[in-house]
Amino acid sequence: MAPSTQFEVAQPPNDAITAIVFAPDFPNRFLVSSWDKNVYLYEVVDGAEQANLIEKFEHRAPVLDVCFGATHEEAFTAGLDHQVSRIDLASGDQSVLSKHEKPVRSVIYSPQHSILVSASWDNTLHIHDTAPNSSHPVLTIPLPNKPHAMAASPSKLVVAMTARLVHIYDLPTLASALASPNPPSTIAPWQQRESSLKFLTRAVSCMPNDAGYATSSIEGRVAVEWFEDTAESQARKYAFKCHRQQDESSGGGDVVYPVNALAFHPVYGTFASGGGDGTVALWDAEAKRRMRQYQKFSDSVAALAFSGHGKYLAVGVCPGFETGMEDYSGEGRAHVLIRELGETEAKGKGSK
């Protein structure tokens, strides 16, 4: 066996994985949220090819998303029980920040503006001020449809909804509205777009350089777009097929898998996609090329995350929910794998 730079995390979640995030200031720590109602905090041991469970935090209901706050000691979760919670990772204390009418799909923290945004299937965004003892109320922004994926760049927030709607909000505007003594009842998005993909959006990820974002759909496709609303920038956008497999049984057609996860590399600006086919591919957004595709995992890839310095790629693997799976269970089949990337493994060729 060749030396492997990939290893499995000990004590993975018991059920399907919903999200993985690395801490912003503590590059070896990461959180995993799961349908088993827990959020797990792990730490990668450098050089030892192992990652250990530090703590797990139980919730009332499955946790659909998790993000770190300003430091590695604070996390926010999106619960199926309609709650947005804050966890003090050091003490384990949990507190409820706000309640939606329906399950909360995503949470995202913007360290640049110190605000937390939650998106729920009740068709609203909640904007929270996370400063301790904040007297500001939670600001609610109505959405035209159900949000399914959300991502933030340093200055923008991208919300992808049903019916191919994409709203892009300007984070400074949201932050100032939240801070103003008379917050407006609603805030118009900075841009409204129609998704370049014809099918339901699965994942969104923003470029670390604040230039654009990538979306993926249930129909094995990824689109890359730029924020700048000029003809030149918009002409650069493109989409491509991926995460498909030739289907020998039905005579040459493709089996098309959803692209469940997208993650941009924080340093090189390349990105990884993870699909229902159990593969992870690395893409060079500039050169429009696939750089790598890793060997197939045992199940669908549910979540992906790069660590803050880009050295590690965490891959959450669990059975994917497919059409007609009325008896779905991810129990005992969830795995988290850490891949230690070679120095230039995720470096694009086009960005010289």
Added chain:
Amino acid sequence: MGKKKRGHPDVEDILARPWCYYCERDFEDLKLLISHQKAKHFKCDRCGKRLNTAGGLSVHMNQVHKESLDKVENALPNRQGLDIEIFGMEGVPEDILQQHNQRIITNFYTAQAERHAVTGNPPPGQSGGQGPAKKIKIETPEEIKKRLAEHRARVAAQKAAGGTSAPLHVPADDQSPGQGASPFPPPQAGFPYPPPGAPGAPPFPAAHAYPPAYPTGPSPPPGAPAAFNLPARPPGGGAPAALPQRPPYMFNGAGAPPPGYPAGASTVDELISSGARHGDDIDHMIRMAEAGIKPAGKPAEDAGGEKKGKKDKDKNTRMVYADNEVSPEEKMALLPRYRFTAVA
């Protein structure tokens, strides 16, 4: 026979073609085979480098990507092993080589027999157009009488209707062309008299005894069809009579009316063959019904489906998750397993 087999190479030619151990594809020459292997089987999926052998790729993966190769990509399930060093045709184990040749030979003769069956031509080296070899259609006297009666009834009905030459194309759906373009029809494609013992003979001979009256064999040149429609047909002409009628609109696809009805059937044979040419729809349906087969696999439909399949290849996909309104998470949230019910 002086006539060269059109488009059908000799078995020796086929056997001489280089082929790929991993996927059994054959190639025009060795260069093509080697470039195929480099592209399909020995290409590094990390960096795209093409190696000459599986072993080379393994070493490359090890040294460059620090990964191990566990199988050859795109290979047949039992040929994925790395233990055999293949380069072009070198290294193919003797038993596999034998198997391959055997398969080629079998396929070749099967295909050849099918071609002979379809065209009604005798195998090369055998003389005579109407050897007994072609008559395997076994019909009981009752069946013949029945069809004769049917045919008479039709003729009578035609006369009663006052039309002397109104063709009997009752259901028109079987009449559409479509199969004529395929040089290699499936073995069960219709022709009245398959030779005995043709491999891959139709499982329901009765059902196909009177198939649509369209040729399915290799297409004659476009100028030829008219010859088949000559009304004056020598009685008792075995092979020519057995050749199905070719409509003139075969190549332009327009729905021109079918050609005339040959008059003057003097023998039972001729009656049968004219029945085969004109009464086929009804007989075909009757026989299908007798055999309990639904007319699902009509050649026209088959051909149409195939064409469509090719055109819409991109759309011929299956999505593992296809709900465009509701996300997988929402569905999971409704399962009893994960559902959250607020504690009162």
